[in-house]
Amino acid sequence: MKAIILAAGMGTRLSPMTLLKPKPLLEIKGKTILENMIKFLNRGRINDITVVTGYKHELFDEYKEKLGFKKVVYKDYKNKNSSSSLKFVIDEIEKGTIILNGDLFINKSFIEYIKPNISQLLSQQITEGVISWGYIIDSNFKLIDIDTNAINGYGDGIAIFDNEEDLKILKKELINCSDEEYWEYCILRAIDKINFYSFNYDDIYTEIDSFKDALYHNLLTPEEIAQQCSDDGKIERLAGITNINYKIKFLNEYKVIRIPGKGTENIIDRTSEKEILNILYDKDIVPKSDFYDSDIKLTDYLEGYRSLDFDDLKNYETIFPLIIKQMKKLHSMPHDNYKNFNVISMIEEIKKYEKLANITLVTKIEHKFLLNIARKMDEGKQVLCHRDLQLPNIMYDGKEIKFVDFEYSGFSSILWEIGNFTAELELNDEQINKFIELYKDITYREIIEGQLMSNYVWALWGWIYNSIDLGRNYLTRFHHNLNYLMKSN
Numbered sequence: 001m002k003a004i005i006l007a008a009g010m011g012t013r014l015s016p017m018t019l020l021k022p023k024p025l026l027e028i029k030g031k032t033i034l035e036n037m038i039k040f041l042n043r044g045r046i047n048d049i050t051v052v053t054g055y056k057h058e059l060f061d062e063y064k065e066k067l068g069f070k071k072v073v074y075k076d077y078k079n080k081n082s083s084s085s086l087k088f089v090i091d092e093i094e095k096g097t098i099i100l101n102g103d104l105f106i107n108k109s110f111i112e113y114i115k116p117n118i119s120q121l122l123s124q125q126i127t128e129g130v131i132s133w134g135y136i137i138d139s140n141f142k143l144i145d146i147d148t149n150a151i152n153g154y155g156d157g158i159a160i161f162d163n164e165e166d167l168k169i170l171k172k173e174l175i176n177c178s179d180e181e182y183w184e185y186c187i188l189r190a191i192d193k194i195n196f197y198s199f200n201y202d203d204i205y206t207e208i209d210s211f212k213d214a215l216y217h218n219l220l221t222p223e224e225i226a227q228q229c230s231d232d233g234k235i236e237r238l239a240g241i242t243n244i245n246y247k248i249k250f251l252n253e254y255k256v257i258r259i260p261g262k263g264t265e266n267i268i269d270r271t272s273e274k275e276i277l278n279i280l281y282d283k284d285i286v287p288k289s290d291f292y293d294s295d296i297k298l299t300d301y302l303e304g305y306r307s308l309d310f311d312d313l314k315n316y317e318t319i320f321p322l323i324i325k326q327m328k329k330l331h332s333m334p335h336d337n338y339k340n341f342n343v344i345s346m347i348e349e350i351k352k353y354e355k356l357a358n359i360t361l362v363t364k365i366e367h368k369f370l371l372n373i374a375r376k377m378d379e380g381k382q383v384l385c386h387r388d389l390q391l392p393n394i395m396y397d398g399k400e401i402k403f404v405d406f407e408y409s410g411f412s413s414i415l416w417e418i419g420n421f422t423a424e425l426e427l428n429d430e431q432i433n434k435f436i437e438l439y440k441d442i443t444y445r446e447i448i449e450g451q452l453m454s455n456y457v458w459a460l461w462g463w464i465y466n467s468i469d470l471g472r473n474y475l476t477r478f479h480h481n482l483n484y485l486m487k488s489n
Helices: 033-043 057-067 082-088 164-176 185-190 211-216 222-228 270-280 316-331 346-357 364-379 414-424 429-439 444-464 468-487
Strands: 002-007 048-053 070-073 097-101 104-106 119-125 132-137 143-150 154-161 196-200 205-207 235-238 243-250 253-260 289-291 297-300 382-385 394-396 401-403 410-413
Touching (some): 002 033, 002 082, 033 048, 033 057, 033 104, 048 057, 048 082, 057 070, 082 164, 119 164, 132 196, 143 154, 143 185, 154 164, 154 196, 164 185, 211 222, 222 235, 222 253, 316 382, 316 394, 316 414, 316 429, 346 364, 346 444, 364 410, 364 468, 382 414, 410 414, 414 429, 414 444, 429 444, 444 468
Parallel strands (some): 002 048, 002 097, 048 070
Antiparallel strands (some): 104 205, 132 143, 235 243, 243 253, 253 297, 289 297, 394 401
């Protein structure tokens, strides 16, 4: 038997790492995907291996020498799909050929599952929520149809061509595939002409189509992702609660790589964040950011800046004007001018977080009081807000302030923004009153109402993400706000 590994593509869904190296050279558990695949092929006594390369093909050379495979370079890979790569080596396909896509991390030996003299797929269960090719089979495992948009069942897999007559038809259908199609279309179009089988197995391989796949299957840690996106493998962990952040050197420039925490897609709209940062790019508020698949973000590292700290707040006469200057830039952008964005309703935010937390933190009377304030906020003016202005997200170089981490940003009430800001920075009454004097157009009570709202939502956040101590801390602050507001009502 022999094997053909398709490894020509750019692997854009694994960017930014694949801007440095091809997807099959991603390292998992100390070995590249390619090394791991060839290890299992060799164990099955398959040593005749052809690797079809294209993108950054020269990086395969050291592995070619070490692993002893035949390297083929397909230069026209940029605008083509896998069918064109396989057609390029069609003469290599013969009876007993295994076809593998280059992004399969093999988990265990599979050669013993191959049945002789038939065309077959070793398929496995589709990952929940991932659109895949799903195989519809009869009681004898014969393939009768393919659902190209399946979200459950068994699909994808490793193909084995081990029937001479089938090969003639499959090669003909492969030649007829357009260069923009997956090579597997030759199987789909040959179903009615040959007997093709699909045998279901679990855990033979994991397809690494994106970093989300690797994280979901616990094959990579955020730290390992950051290391492989770094020019030199060096990383420095930075502050972060919702996400995991590292300073890295990428394409010879220092960047901050953000790797989303698990489950953050339930509360964060990454598309909206990207669009908001595009709006702000030329406003001198934020550093430049680039977004990639799997919700990974690379942001220019702010050289000379550091996160604001509590000692800086002692000099609030100097710091507050700098912060307010940047705040006002945001708050001067009303929702009326950006109707393509949804308003972040405080009523809906409360409902969303309460549903996710699935816990009751307040009494019915307290909840009614809270919702009345939320309703008042929703009826007020809605402007662009950062909505998470805590110390690590406020960068300072001794002269200027910039804001980072806009994942919670959106068009909402200023009361949330300033209430959240004053609560997160733990400002005392003297500092709050100075802020009111400088910002203008807001009262002390309105700020406490904003604090009440943010402390309640972040308390729920603590329960959602199992940070119970943090949640309790916010809940204590919430009750302090509530006591003040109910007494002065």
